[in-house]
Amino acid sequence: MIRKTILSLFLLFILAEYLFAQGTGDIGVVIERNSGSVVIVNTTSHQVVRRVEKLGNLSHATGVFSRDALYFFTFQRDGWINKIELLTGKVVAQKKAGDNAIGGAISQDGKYIGISNYQPGDIKILDSDNLEILKVIPALYTTKAGEQKQSRTVGLVDAPNHRFFFALMDAGEIWAVDTRTPDFPILHQWKEVGNYPYDALMTADGRYYITGFLKSNWVVRLDLWQLEEGPAKVSTIDPNLHLPKVPMYKVPHLSGWGIADGKAFTPMISEERLMAYDLKSWSPLQSVPTYGTVVFAVPRPDQREIWLSFAGPKNDTLQIIDVATQSSVKMLKLGKSISHIQFTPRGEAAYVSVRAKDKVVVLDAYTHQQITELSVQGPSGIFFTNRAHVIGL
Amino acid sequence: MIRKTILSLFLLFILAEYLFAQGTGDIGVVIERNSGSVVIVNTTSHQVVRRVEKLGNLSHATGVFSRDALYFFTFQRDGWINKIELLTGKVVAQKKAGDNAIGGAISQDGKYIGISNYQPGDIKILDSDNLEILKVIPALYTTKAGEQKQSRTVGLVDAPNHRFFFALMDAGEIWAVDTRTPDFPILHQWKEVGNYPYDALMTADGRYYITGFLKSNWVVRLDLWQLEEGPAKVSTIDPNLHLPKVPMYKVPHLSGWGIADGKAFTPMISEERLMAYDLKSWSPLQSVPTYGTVVFAVPRPDQREIWLSFAGPKNDTLQIIDVATQSSVKMLKLGKSISHIQFTPRGEAAYVSVRAKDKVVVLDAYTHQQITELSVQGPSGIFFTNRAHVIGL
Numbered sequence: 001m002i003r004k005t006i007l008s009l010f011l012l013f014i015l016a017e018y019l020f021a022q023g024t025g026d027i028g029v030v031i032e033r034n035s036g037s038v039v040i041v042n043t044t045s046h047q048v049v050r051r052v053e054k055l056g057n058l059s060h061a062t063g064v065f066s067r068d069a070l071y072f073f074t075f076q077r078d079g080w081i082n083k084i085e086l087l088t089g090k091v092v093a094q095k096k097a098g099d100n101a102i103g104g105a106i107s108q109d110g111k112y113i114g115i116s117n118y119q120p121g122d123i124k125i126l127d128s129d130n131l132e133i134l135k136v137i138p139a140l141y142t143t144k145a146g147e148q149k150q151s152r153t154v155g156l157v158d159a160p161n162h163r164f165f166f167a168l169m170d171a172g173e174i175w176a177v178d179t180r181t182p183d184f185p186i187l188h189q190w191k192e193v194g195n196y197p198y199d200a201l202m203t204a205d206g207r208y209y210i211t212g213f214l215k216s217n218w219v220v221r222l223d224l225w226q227l228e229e230g231p232a233k234v235s236t237i238d239p240n241l242h243l244p245k246v247p248m249y250k251v252p253h254l255s256g257w258g259i260a261d262g263k264a265f266t267p268m269i270s271e272e273r274l275m276a277y278d279l280k281s282w283s284p285l286q287s288v289p290t291y292g293t294v295v296f297a298v299p300r301p302d303q304r305e306i307w308l309s310f311a312g313p314k315n316d317t318l319q320i321i322d323v324a325t326q327s328s329v330k331m332l333k334l335g336k337s338i339s340h341i342q343f344t345p346r347g348e349a350a351y352v353s354v355r356a357k358d359k360v361v362v363l364d365a366y367t368h369q370q371i372t373e374l375s376v377q378g379p380s381g382i383f384f385t386n387r388a389h390v391i392g393l
Numbered sequence: 394m395i396r397k398t399i400l401s402l403f404l405l406f407i408l409a410e411y412l413f414a415q416g417t418g419d420i421g422v423v424i425e426r427n428s429g430s431v432v433i434v435n436t437t438s439h440q441v442v443r444r445v446e447k448l449g450n451l452s453h454a455t456g457v458f459s460r461d462a463l464y465f466f467t468f469q470r471d472g473w474i475n476k477i478e479l480l481t482g483k484v485v486a487q488k489k490a491g492d493n494a495i496g497g498a499i500s501q502d503g504k505y506i507g508i509s510n511y512q513p514g515d516i517k518i519l520d521s522d523n524l525e526i527l528k529v530i531p532a533l534y535t536t537k538a539g540e541q542k543q544s545r546t547v548g549l550v551d552a553p554n555h556r557f558f559f560a561l562m563d564a565g566e567i568w569a570v571d572t573r574t575p576d577f578p579i580l581h582q583w584k585e586v587g588n589y590p591y592d593a594l595m596t597a598d599g600r601y602y603i604t605g606f607l608k609s610n611w612v613v614r615l616d617l618w619q620l621e622e623g624p625a626k627v628s629t630i631d632p633n634l635h636l637p638k639v640p641m642y643k644v645p646h647l648s649g650w651g652i653a654d655g656k657a658f659t660p661m662i663s664e665e666r667l668m669a670y671d672l673k674s675w676s677p678l679q680s681v682p683t684y685g686t687v688v689f690a691v692p693r694p695d696q697r698e699i700w701l702s703f704a705g706p707k708n709d710t711l712q713i714i715d716v717a718t719q720s721s722v723k724m725l726k727l728g729k730s731i732s733h734i735q736f737t738p739r740g741e742a743a744y745v746s747v748r749a750k751d752k753v754v755v756l757d758a759y760t761h762q763q764i765t766e767l768s769v770q771g772p773s774g775i776f777f778t779n780r781a782h783v784i785g786l
Contacts, residue, residue, distance in 0.1 A: 009405070012402070012405050020413050020414075021413075021463065021478055021480040021481055022461070022463065022480075023417045023459065023461030023462040023463025023464070023479075024416045024417050024418055024461070024462065025417060025418070025458070025459070025460060025461045025462025025463070025778060025781045025782065026460050026461040026462075026503075043460075044460060044461060044503065065418070066416065066418070067418060067419050067436075067437060067738070067739070068415070068416030068417070068418045068419040068437060069416040069417065069418025069419075069462070070414065070415065070416025070418070071416070085414055086416075087414040087415075088414055108739045108740070108741045109739075109741050110419075110437065110739075158739075160694075160695035160697070160740060160759075161695075161759045162741065162759075205694075205695060205696050206694065206695040206696075206740070207695065207696065207697075224695075225697060225717055262655065262673070280655070301553075301598075301599065301784065302553035302554075302598060302599040302600065302617075302784065303598050303599075303600065304553070304600075304618060324618055345460070345781070345782030345783075346460070346501045346502075346503075346551075346782065346783070346784050347501070347553060347599070347784065348501045348502050348555065366553075366554050366555075385418060386779075386781075386782035388418045388738070388779075389418065389738030389739065389779035389782065390738075390739070391694065391695065391739050391740065
C-alpha cells in the first residue's frame with residue numbers, strides 16, 4: 001500500500017513536471033501603487049496572470065529580479081522587502097530593512113540584495129536567499145557645522161567586478177562598495193560631487209555611473225574604466241536655449257534616462273527639455289525641447305526612438321522623439337497620470353502605466369498603435385524579467 | 394470516491410506547482426558535437442542538469458531560445474530542427490527543413506523560426522510553435538554565365554521592426570525579409586556586396602548588420618537607420634602592419650566578433666590579428682596582433698576585455714585582450730580544441746569549451762581563475778537563456 005502510494009506520487013510528480021513546466025523569460029511585474037499589491041503579467045499573451053496582495057506601502061516601489069528570473073524583490077517606502085515567486089505568486093521571504101527605502105540592487109553574482117534607505121540613512125546588504133541582513137553601511141558624513149550625520153542614500157546599482165555604487169543625497173558624495181569581499185568594504189568615497197544627488201544610473205554596458213542633482217547645475221559621470229580620474233562634471237545650462245522655469249511637479253527618474261546612440265538624453269529639473277550629452281567625451285551636445293517636464297525618457301531597445309512621460313498637468317501625454325533627427329514624431333493622449341514605460345525585451349511592444357485610468361496600455365513599438373490594454377489598479381512601475389540579465393538593473 | 398480522487402489530484406498538483414516552480418533565467422545549453430546530444434547546464438550552481446540525446450548531426454550546430462526562455466531550437470548540419478524543452482529535456486517538436494543548415498534566427502515577436510540552408514540554397518520560415526514550414530525563400534541568383542542558381546545562405550539574424558537579414562554566399566548579396574507581413578516578402582536585395590560572404594552579425598542594439606567575406610578584402614556594414622545608403626565597404630588591409638599569411642584552419646565566426654567600446658574587433662582571414670573598426674564612422678582604426686588566427690572574439694559583458702579562441706595548432710590557448718589598451722593581458726593554456734566562450738549574463742563568469750578534454754571550464758571573469766569544470770562530451774557551442782532577450786541572437 002505504501003509502496004503503491006509512493007509510486008503514484010512519483011508518477012504524478014513526473015506528470016506535474018511536464019504540465020507545469022513554464023519559462024520565466026516572458027514574465028513581468030506591475031506595481032499597483034495604492035492597493036499594496038502587484039500583478040504578474042505575461043508579455044507573450046499580454047495578459048494579467050495573477051495578483052499578489054498585502055505587500056505593504058508600494059508608493060514609489062521598485063524592484064529587481066533574481067538571476068534565475070524566478071523571484072522579484074520589492075523595495076518599498078515602508079522599508080519592507082518582499083521576495084515574490086513569480087510562477088505561484090507566493091511571498092517566500094520578507095524583511096524590514098529600514099523605515100523608508102528608495103531603491104535597491106542585486107549583486108552581479110545574484111547572491112546579495114542591496115537596499116538604499118532614506119531613513120535611517122544607510123545601505124543594507126541582505127542574503128538574496130533568505131533576506132537575512134548581513135551588513136549595515138551607515139552613510140555617515142560631517143555637516144558644515146561639524147556635526148556627524150547619516151545621509152539619505154539614492155541611486156544604488158550593481159556594477160561590474162562585484163561592486164555596488166550609490167550616492168549620498170545630503171552629503172553630496174558617491175560611494176562604491178565591494179560585494180565580493182566578506183565584510184563588504186567601502187572602496188571609494190568621492191566627496192563634493194554636487195548638491196543633493198537625487199538619483200543615478202549605470203549604463204547597460206556597466207561602464208558609466210551617472211548622477212543627477214537637484215541643486216547643482218551639472219551632471220556627473222564616473223568612468224569605471226578610469227576611476228582614478230574621479231567624477232567628471234558637465235553643465236546642464238544650455239547657452240543657446242533659455243526656457244522658462246516651470247514648477248518641479250516630480251523628481252525625474254534616472255533609471256529611465258535615455259541612453260541611445262552613444263548619448264545620454266537627460267531630463268532637466270523644472271525645464272521642458274532634455275539635454276543630450278556625448279557619453280564618451282562627456283560634452284554637452286544640444287537641448288531637445290519636449291512637450292512637458294520629463295519624468296521618464298525610455299529608449300526603445302533599438303535606440304531609434306525615446307519615449308517620454310511627463311509630470312504635472314501634461315502627464316496625460318506620451319511623446320515619442322526620433323533619436324536620429326532629435327525631433328518629435330508622435331504625441332499620444334493615453335489618459336491622466338502616465339508614468340512608467342517598459343519595452344518588451346526585443347522591443348516589439350511597450351507597456352505604459354496610465355494610473356488614473358487603472359490600466360496598462362500595450363502599444364506596438366513601431367506603428368505606435370494600441371495592441372491591447374490590461375486592467376490594473378493604479379499601475380506605476382513595470383518590470384520585465386530580462387532585467388535579471390542586465391548589469392545596473 | 395471520484396470526488397476524493399479529483400480533490401487529491403488537485404492538491405497534489407498545487408503542491409507540485411510549488412515544488413517544481415523553477416526559473417529559466419540561469420539555464421544554458423552546451424552542444425556535444427560528436428555524440429548528437431546536448432547538455433543543459435545551470436549557471437548558478439555551475440552544474441550539468443541533464444543530457445538530451447539522439448538529436449542527429451550536431452557538428453557546427455547552433456540554436457536560439459524561445460521568448461519565454463523555455464525552449465531551445467537547434468539548427469543542424471543534417472537539416473533537422475529540434476525544439477527542446479529546457480526544464481524536462483523533452484523534444485516537443487522536430488522538423489527537417491533542409492539537407493544542410495548553417496544557422497537560424499527567431500523573429501522579434503518570437504512567432505517564427507528562420508533557418509538558413511547551404512543545401513538547398515534557401516531560407517525557410519517555420520512556425521515556432523509546431524515547426525510547420527510556412528514559407529520557402531529560394532536564394533536565387535544569376536551566375537556570370539547567365540545560369541539561374543540557388544546560393545548557400547549565411548548570417549541569418551533577426552532585426553528590429555520584424556525583419557530577417559541574411560547573406561548569399563555564392564551570389565555575394567544581402568537580403569532583408571519582412572516577418573510581420575503574412576507572405577514574408579523580400580524587402581531589400583543588395584547585390585555585389587563582396588565575394589563569398591561567410592557569416593554576418595547584428596550588433597546587440599539592432600543597428601548595424603556586418604558581413605565578412607572569404608574572398609574580398611573588405612568588411613561590409615549596413616546601417617539600419619539609413620538603409621537607403623546601402624552596404625558600406627571598409628578595407629581589411631592594414632597599411633601599417635604586414636603579417637605573414639597562415640593557413641585558414643577554420644572560418645572565423647562573426648557571431649563571436651568583439652563589439653566593444655564603440656568598435657568592431659574583427660578576426661582577419663589567415664592572419665594573426667584583429668582589425669578594429671569604428672562602428673559609427675566605419676573607418677578602420679588599427680590592428681591588434683594576436684597569438685593565433687582568431688575563431689571567436691568574445692567581449693566580456695562590461696566590454697573591458699575581449700577573450701579569444703584560435704584555429705589550428707594554437708587552439709589550446711585562450712588569450713585575453715584589454716580593450717582600453719588593446720594589449721594582451723593573459724594567455725591561458727586550457728587544453729586542445731578550445732572553441733566556444735560564453736559569459737554568464739551579468740558577466741561574472743565565463744564558460745569555455747575544451748573539446749579534446751571533454752570538459753567545459755568555468756572561469757572567474759575578473760581574476761581569470763578556474764571556478765570549476767563540467768564533464769561534457771566533446772563540447773562545442775554554449776548558449777545561455779539571456780540570449781532570448783537580445784535582438785540578433
